[in-house]
Amino acid sequence: MQKFKNILDLIVFKHSIFALPFLLVSMLSAIRLYDLSFFNVIIPFILAIFCAVFARSYAMALNRFLDANIDILNERTKNRPSVDGRIGRFNLCIFIFVNAFLFIVFSYFINITCFYLSFFVLILLASYSLFKRFSYLAHIILGLCLGFSCIAGELVLTSSISVYSLALCFAVCFWTAGFDCLYALQDMEFDKEHKLFxxxxxFGAKATLFIAAIFHLLAVLFWLLFFVSIHSGKVAYVGLMIIALLLTLEHLIVRKDTKHIQRAFFDINALVSILFLIIFLLDWKLFNV
Structure with a gap:
């Protein structure tokens, strides 16, 4: 049990809540728009959820593996399992390769398009750790890593890509990039000292707050495009206004005191993710009625 807890700590499993609801929304949107029977797509639906878990576990473990020499120097990260010896580098490598292999295998059993794209996805997920060593666009790369799950949600069930999944992808991308910018404020001085991008x-703290706000504004606009593209009802638009207010609250909390970044990062963004799924389900049911 302790080893299992160490693994969950390593991959920060509780943060899965950020991306998984949007994958579900994307797949449920495909069922709604293409008039699919849920029972006919239940197997790829379940396989896709497993793929999301494998992909995220691979990405987080690889990031921890590549960043071990950096994390050990950072007061905030020096107690991670990949740094303090709770999980050895050999075991970490095995964990990375097993998750990558299972991701590819499960993708193969979904459809051939997902199988071919699985290799691209693994490269994309691996690029985040490398990007922050030479470009501040790493925040966008991280956003794309989460956002691509929305495109995958449609590909899994239809082998096609439409406006709704692209809009949802870019919304999640900018939402993620925005809260990752705020989160990175904690390590601003450390990153400067160790020449990390x-x-x-x-650009400094003030510029970061402005850029993060622009990212979140773009996220709301793309979410609006998503709801328009799937012909949503009033519930969705009212819900989107609530989400916009939550993101505004996140920025107000961080601007008031950067010591509250952790709370703003996890509590509010977890609520945004879950609330978005609930809004979608409520709107769908009311829309059908």
């Missing part, structure tokens, strides 16, 4: 390290 992040928006806070490159």
């Amino acid at each position: 992040s928006i806070p390290a490159c």
